[in-house]
Amino acid sequence: MRVLFLHNNFPAQYRHLAIALAKDKKNQIVFGTKNREPNLPGVYKAIFEPSRNAHPTTHHYVRPLENAVLHGQAVFKLTEKLKAQGFVPDVICGHSGWGPTLLVKDAFPDTPLICYFEWFYHARGSDADFDPADPLNADDVARIRIKMHPY
Helix, strand or coil: CEEEEEECCCCCCHHHHHHHHHHCCCEHHHHHHHHCCCCCCCEEECCCCCCCCCCCCCCCCCHHHHHHHHHHHHHHHHHHHHCCCCCCEEECCCCEECCCCCCHHCCCCCCCEEECEEEEECCCCCCCCCCCCCCCCHHHHHHHHHHCCCC
């Protein structure tokens, strides 16, 4: 089986699964990431690097989205290299945040994609409004509302 993992911070939540799959020599495990260290036995690390960061003049609500698009673009370029090397995954496992999975179905339209959705942002009753000494203002609530939408 050919598996493509995608996460900015290798190996992250996929450490144990990647190691277990890599133990079977019939599997080909590729991990697309920005993290150059560490390495895992039997796992080929494929580095992607966004061409730039979100522009400072971009509205601060959508800078995370702009960065996600840049990450998705970098992963798409990586998939083109992988395809040129003959690698087409049977399954893709990726983290939904930060954008690495954003365009991967355009690269591999027939490959199943399993996304890890780690967090759903909410302005109230979650991680943002817990400190009475630091209450949210209207700008905070709007910024978090925009961030709620997964990339």
